[in-house]
Amino acid sequence: MDADYTxxxxxxxxxxxxGIFQFSDLGERDAEPxxxxxxxxxxxLPEDAYPQAALxxxxxxxxxxxxxxxAQIEEVEHVVGIFGETTVDLTAAPTAEQVELVVSQGIGTALLLFDAAAEAFPDARAIE
Incomplete structure (x- = not known):
């Protein structure tokens, strides 16, 4: 997908x-991915914005x-983060096309969520 990753x-x-993205296989050992x-x-967001973020x-x-x-409060920094997750149970032998579709859909829809969050919370600040 011509992306930088680690x-x-x-x-x-x-x-x-x-957005910052993590891609994981949550399947159990010897199970479908x-x-x-x-x-x-x-x-x-500041910690006191949690109710608005949850809503x-x-x-x-x-x-x-x-x-x-x-939305979740980060207990060390006392800030609220907004997260998006897409989880898909794949077949025993998913094709590269299936994986690419899930990854593209997961990234694309999360970016729509983050765009909406930026509009709803214009005073949000960068993660330090």
């Missing part, structure tokens, strides 16, 4: 536009199948 352990990491595309918005994610999930959106 590999750590069994996971692959990359950055697209306003379960591919997860986990996106982290590159901006964060934003719930509203997103009510009208969008992908990605699953959620």
């Amino acid at each position: 590999v750590e352990g069994g996971d692959v990491y990359g950055r697209w536009e306003q 379960v591919l997860q595309v986990h996106g982290t918005w590159e901006l964060v 934003f994610c719930n509203e997103w999930n009510a009208v969008n199948a992908w990605p699953k959106a959620y």
Whole structure:
């Protein structure tokens, strides 16, 4: 897909536009692969914005199948992150085309989520 990425352990990491992405196989040993595309918005909110961020994610999930959106408080930095996850149970021998489709869909829909978050939270700041 002509993307810059790094590999750590069994996971692959990359950055697209306003998101940081992790690609993981969540399948159990000797089971069919379960591919997860986990996106982290590159901006964060103050801790007291958690209720608004959770509501934003719930509203997103009510009208969008992908990605699953959620907000979470980062306990060390005391900021709120917004995340998008697309998880697909693949066949025992997925084709390169199937994997590419899941990855493209996971990245694309997460970037739509992050665009909507940027519009909803114009005062968000960069992750430090």
